[in-house]
Amino acid sequence: MTHTFNDTVEAAQQQPDLEQPFASLGLKDDEYARIKEILGRRPTDAELAMYSVMWSEHCSYKSSKVHLRYFGETTTEEMGSKILAGIGENAGVVDIGDGNAVTFRVESHNHPSFVEPHQGAATGIGGIVRDIMAMGARPIAVMDQLRFGPADAPDTSRVLPGVVDGISHYGNCLGLPNIGGETVFDASYAGNPLVNALCVGTLKVEDLKLAFASGLGNKVMLFGSRTGLDGIGGVSVLASDSFEDGAERKLPAVQVGDPFAEKVLIECCLELYKAGVVVGIQDLGGAGLACATSELAAAGDGGMEINLDAVPLRAANMTAAEILSSESQERMCAVVKPEDVDRFKEICAHWDVTCAEIGEVTDGQHLLIRHKGELVVDAPAHTIAHEGPVYERPFARPEWQDELQQLQAMPRPATGEELREALLKMVGSPALCSREFITNQYDRYVRGNTVKAQHADAGVLRIDEETGRGVAVSADASGRYTKLDPNMGARLALAEAYRNVAVSGARPIAVTNCLNFGSPEDPGVMWQFREAVHGLADGAKELGIPVSGGNVSFYNQTGEEAILPTPVVGVLGVIENVADAIGHDLDATEEEVLFVLGKTGDEFGGSIWQDVSGSGLSGLPPQVDLANEQRLADFFVGNTLLTAAHDVSEGGIAQTLVEMAIRSGGGLDVDLGEVHEDLFVALFSESASRAVIASTADNAEAVASRAAECGVPITRIGRTIQDRSFKAAAGEVVVETAMEELEATWKATLPGIFGHAVGANSVVE
Incomplete structure (x- = not known):
């Protein structure tokens, strides 16, 4: 049966046996069968695109959910009392007193940064900044956690300079200080560099915003950059040649960032919040409009209707699936009361930010999406956003773990001269040498509130200029420790980040994380992951500080060789007066x-x-x-x-x-x-x-x-x-x-x- 790009709900009902490339989109046979069961028919192209990206590992956490629940099980009521928004939100938000709140999160952009280092890293910064914006906050600083192959490996000379340049370009253009980070070299990261970006934001407690669409008749506003073909890559249905014979569409898999557009978008969002014209808001990152519309609707009290013909585009002849799957940067989606739409548009116009009314909140639970006048999506929103598969993947302690834990002989210099040579070898090693080559490419003091950054254990920022109250942030990880003992390795990462914050003079109050591991289909990797989650969760409970959110990145491996398991742990602390920072x-x-x-x-x-x-x-x-x-x-x-x-x-x-x-x-x-x-x-x-x-x-x-x-x-x-x-x-x-x-x-x-x-x-x- 011949496939057509104009695949509608009506066509799906009339052509139930049409073959679809679900496997190439990462969907298993049983997952595709489940989608058909939910819909009572085969999905349209657009629906298949939405389910495939929203049920992906990246968006649904389908292999990690069963273990991540342990964070909730170990968080006591007292620990969570200062958390205003926690696990499941765009970023964790913590009440730091005097009506002030701080939001922070760390997220991975690993694979894109290997394919195209500059844009991969730059858009990693852009994405994490929008997560912070979506909480109603002003982003005030960024940090990065970087892992590369051996420093002298040929490909590292391609990846590292590009990543660092991407981070510095995007962050510096945004006017956000880079207040710290870590760069590690190890052979296991040669084909899978880790680029984990952290952002901190500040807001007043009453200004907290959440991602939900409520209020029958409220309008859905898409604003920011136009939607293009960048960032679709393998997640779009139409990246497959099987949809149109001879129509090869070479779409870039890595998004293209425009930091100046994001800088304006930040100021626009803050003015929208101040004007009180935003009911709910969601950034457009991974999975683009597919994610924003389904998650807003699923978290609200009704359904949603969307008209893709109203979406501002920067490419001609985009299909519904492409529009929904595009991960073009610098975009946000807001829910606005009808009487506030004109004011919303005025503010966007003031900042020269493109804005369009693309739909509205309806009754019922369905997400209805039209394109070129035809209905192309008719599905329960919660099934797209929250009912992805949940896998209890097998896990087992690797057979080689016992042998690995047997300490092997190593040189132990004893004389003064031997120790002098060892000291010079250590301080000059890529593991311990100065990072000024990297950090001097970042602006650390823009905005004027950076108290400690380079040459400090934690980045320290002033939050309140009147009282001097501030925050300290650190993020740490050791893949070497974690491979030897995943539970203890995660505890050590937590301990070091906690200690770095404490040594600066701040009281640690909250944790975030980015868990970077190999393939979840490997029982040994899943054992490492489970052990690390338990070590981190139990450790946080012992310290009495909550895990406010996190991110999981799987499939970081080349062939059968996984990266060192790398649970990056970030800790946020409060210091009463930054003048006392150490x-x-x-x-x-x-x-x-x-x-x-x-x-x-x-x-x-x-x-x-x-x-x-x-x-x-x-x-x-x-x-x-x-x-x-x-x-x-x-x-x-x-x-x-x-x-x-x-x-x-x-x-x-x-x-x-x-x-x-x-x-x-x-x-x-x-x-x-x-x-x-x-x-x-x-x-x-x-x-x-x-x-x-x-x-x-x-x-x-x-x-x-x-x-x-x-x-x-x-x-x-x-x-x-x-x-x-x-x-x-x-x-x-x-x-x-x-x-x-x-x-x-x-x-x-x-x-x-x-x-x-x-x-x-x-x-x-």
Whole structure:
């Protein structure tokens, strides 16, 4: 039977046996059968497009739902009391007091960033910013979590510069400061880089907006950029040649972003909110109009009718399926009362934002969509948005896990010269070297409210200029730890992000996440995922802070080789006065006393030393007791006795001390014998729940007393010195080198590898 592009509901009823390419759209036989059961007939092209994208892994979480429910099961009423919008919304929203709220979320744009690094990363920033806008908030900052293949691999020189340029271009054009992030290199990411973008926004509690369509007769307004063919790729029904013989439509799979259009859209949205003309709102990201219309209708109290002929287009002869599946950027969809439509249009016109009335809220539960005067979609909205398949995929602990957890032999330098060489090798490694090559391409201080960004453990932002109240945000992950022990790896990611926020002087209050894993069809990957979810959920409960939302990215693998399981965990904290935020720059002009907080053990499983020394990956990761992290937070919050603080994590105390000293203009003289008798362990162990702190000599006793009151182990290790040298000892073993050599080694690596690819807007120091 010949297929026609003008596939209507009437045609679907009259041609029930028409063959459709559901398999090429990612639908299984039973899923296609379920769609026909719901509709009582075969789907139209447009309906098939909507169900295929909305029932995809990306939109429906069909392989992860059964495990993600555990977050809700472990969240107590007390933990959730400050959450204004949580799991299931566009972004989590947290009440931070005095009528202020903060929203934050992190989301992946991994596969597009491999295909087209610049646009993939840029539109990742654009998408997460619109998630924040959809909550009624003003976006105020972005962060990024990046994972690439080996730094010196040929394809990394293509992907990394493009990704960084895409992030900097879009974020800088929006006028949003990039306040932190992480860049990791590992062979497992060579064919699957991870680009996880985080955005923070602020709003008044009463200005919270949600995605729902309610109010019979209310109008559906589409505004922002016009809808084109970009971003359809494999999700559109008509990307398949089987729909029209000889009609090859080469559609770009990666969206094309316009940050200037989004900047105007932000201001337009904020004025619409202020004018009180928005009942409900949804951004258009993954699955485009298919997602926005079905989710708005499903979350509302009625149905919805849409006329695709009213959608502003930037390509001729687009079909209904293409219009619905397009992921063109910089678009929003709002529900507006009839009496407010004129004012809505006026505001859009003021900002020169294209706006169109494309439908209205109806009674019943159906989503009705017309194109060229014909009915092309007639389906219950909730079945598209919320009744996708739910898979309880098999999971099993991999047979190789026990062997992997057996710690293999590794070099253990013992003499002063061996340790000096190890120190230089570590600080100059791609794992630990300076990220200035990347971060100097970002504007960190635009908008004037950035308090801490580069050279800080967490990004700190001023929220209230009158009171000085602000927030601190950090996001962390270790795929190496998580592969060794997924449950503990997720806990360690949570612990590090929590600690980074606490070390800045803020009280951690909420968690978000982006869970990056291989194929869910692999029982070993599903076991990793389940373990990580439980580790994160149980850990959040132990810390008493809720998980406000998250994202799952599956199928990150090349052939049979999955990426390291990478649960990125973001933590948000509140600081009463940003003037009290703690940085980690030492001051060589006045002698400072140095302490180590926490206990150091011989813990090298998954460590950077293990990697840099060529010892592979083996053993158990560091073990974390989250009660110790809470005690550390108690020590730091409101602490005005400190001149500097820096958490201890990858690279151990050695890396922490080097980073603190490099910008001081002076040096360090420390004795780590009381930290651990083996100087190698004292320098490079990655035991959790530790920090290095500094204070003036006259505050040293008070600092020690406060640590004792909080139950935090504290060890005085030495002092800053004006001489530009680094000296660390334990017993008879001494490591000594010039700070100039450490700094030069630390700064040279990435420019040496990627300097040829520096963008026009890049700065390398």
